[in-house]
Amino acid sequence: MSMETHSGGCxxxxxxxxxxxxxxxxxxxxxxxxxxxxAAHALALVSVGEAALEWTRGxxxxxxxxxxxxxxxxxxxxTPLAYDAPDGLALFYLFDTTLRxxxxxxxxxxxxxxxxxxxxxxxxxxxxxxxxxIPAPIRPTPRFLPSRAPMKASFTAFGMTRRxxxxxxxxxxxxxxxxxxxxxxxxxxxxxxxxVRVALKTAPMRRTLPASPTA
Amino acid sequence: MTSTHSGGCxxxxxxxxxxxxxxxxxxxxxxxxxxxxGNYFMxxGFAPGKMLTITRGAPGWFHSSxxxxxxxxxxxxxxxxxxxxxxxxxxxxxxxxxxxxxFPPVANDGMETRVPFHAALDGLPAKSVDRNDLPGGLESVAxxxxxxxxxxxxxxxxxxxx
Numbered sequence: 609m610s611m612e613t614h615s616g617g618c619x620x621x622x623x624x625x626x627x628x629x630x631x632x633x634x635x636x637x638x639x640x641x642x643x644x645x646x647a648a649h650a651l652a653l654v655s656v657g658e659a660a661l662e663w664t665r666g667x668x669x670x671x672x673x674x675x676x677x678x679x680x681x682x683x684x685x686x687t688p689l690a691y692d693a694p695d696g697l698a699l700f701y702l703f704d705t706t707l708r709x710x711x712x713x714x715x716x717x718x719x720x721x722x723x724x725x726x727x728x729x730x731x732x733x734x735x736x737x738x739x740x741x742i743p744a745p746i747r748p749t750p751r752f753l754p755s756r757a758p759m760k761a762s763f764t765a766f767g768m769t770r771r772x773x774x775x776x777x778x779x780x781x782x783x784x785x786x787x788x789x790x791x792x793x794x795x796x797x798x799x800x801x802x803x804v805r806v807a808l809k810t811a812p813m814r815r816t817l818p819a820s821p822t823a
Numbered sequence: 824m825t826s827t828h829s830g831g832c833x834x835x836x837x838x839x840x841x842x843x844x845x846x847x848x849x850x851x852x853x854x855x856x857x858x859x860x861g862n863y864f865m866x867x868g869f870a871p872g873k874m875l876t877i878t879r880g881a882p883g884w885f886h887s888s889x890x891x892x893x894x895x896x897x898x899x900x901x902x903x904x905x906x907x908x909x910x911x912x913x914x915x916x917x918x919x920x921x922x923x924x925x926f927p928p929v930a931n932d933g934m935e936t937r938v939p940f941h942a943a944l945d946g947l948p949a950k951s952v953d954r955n956d957l958p959g960g961l962e963s964v965a966x967x968x969x970x971x972x973x974x975x976x977x978x979x980x981x982x983x984x985x
Contacts, residue, residue, distance in 0.1 A: 618858070669900065671899035674965075687858065687861045
């Protein structure tokens with residue numbers, strides 16, 4: 609399978625780069641620091657995301673615009689090239705549990721068409737920020753799979769069951785779901801103790817889930 | 824009375840002053856301006872004659888073609904000038920002005936290479952600056968901001984900011 613690649617560089621060509629794999633979010637920033645750095649009304653950026661960044665010719669010079677970030681540019685022609693924060697650009701992950709690949713709780717039943725249209729809507733709202741979370745269903749009915757989803761997103765599969773006398777993250781993995789070895793932590797919370805007492809049939813408690821992703 | 828506008832690069836090593844009003848503020852979408860700006864377009868306004876004075880430092884120059892050179896800060900990279908050698912005057916990047924809204928663009932140039940989604944940019948989801956991904960949040964940027972302020976300064980970097 610061929611990987612998506614994007615090449616680029618400065619105006620004079622002294623610094624060139626290549627992105628291999630799927631980049632993250634593209635955005636346009638109007639903050640005064642990006643305006644000043646780019647001398648424009650806005651600065652267009654794409655997060656490197658899951659792609660690999662390689663400087664294929666030369667190296668950018670760096671200006672530390674604050675302790676939190678530095679900006680790369682070509683010192684031969686000035687072209688702004690990169691914005692680098694210690695932990696990368698912020699990515700907002702939209703975990704949409706309505707896209708689970710199995711039965712919903714009776715009364716909240718989404719058809720395959722419903723899920724496809726929810727996925728399309730998520731994509732239009734957040735583009736590559738979308739991450740579909742697929743809680744392992746009690747009875748897996750693999751219909752809404754990554755291969756069929758109209759989303760440019762990665763998928764994270766996890767299972768979570770909380771019942772009286774039983775606690776844990778399911779080790780089972782929905783058929784067909786593959787997060788590509790990615791890691792994720794899952795935080796589960798209920799907004800109302802009624803849900804805990806009636807739906808989960810247990811007493812309210814605070815507990816940290818083990819970070820043990822199944823995919 | 825002549826109006827004065829100041830500007831400069833992000834780090835403040837190069838500062839300039841304009842006496843009068845920039846002419847023909849516009850967005851240039853030509854591929855050379857896109858590449859030089861590292862952006863979708865380069866906003867430019869023309870300062871004829873000796874309207875522009877460099878008040879601190881000196882820009883670096885890149886000859887993007889024989890007739891044209893582009894000025895930038897060698898320390899931080901900010902694109903600053905577009906200089907057609909034969910012409911009497913120089914064009915200034917509008918975003919490097921201390922007031923980037925001082926000269927609203929009156930035209931789009933280089934439309935043949937404008938990015939196809941340009942007109943849709945205004946319809947994108949919008950949010951304020953948010954750096955909650957950083958341990959110290961936006962404050963960790965604001966308190967260590969090394970950007971030159973949007974006005975002339977007697978000494979720069981300010982004490983303790985070097």
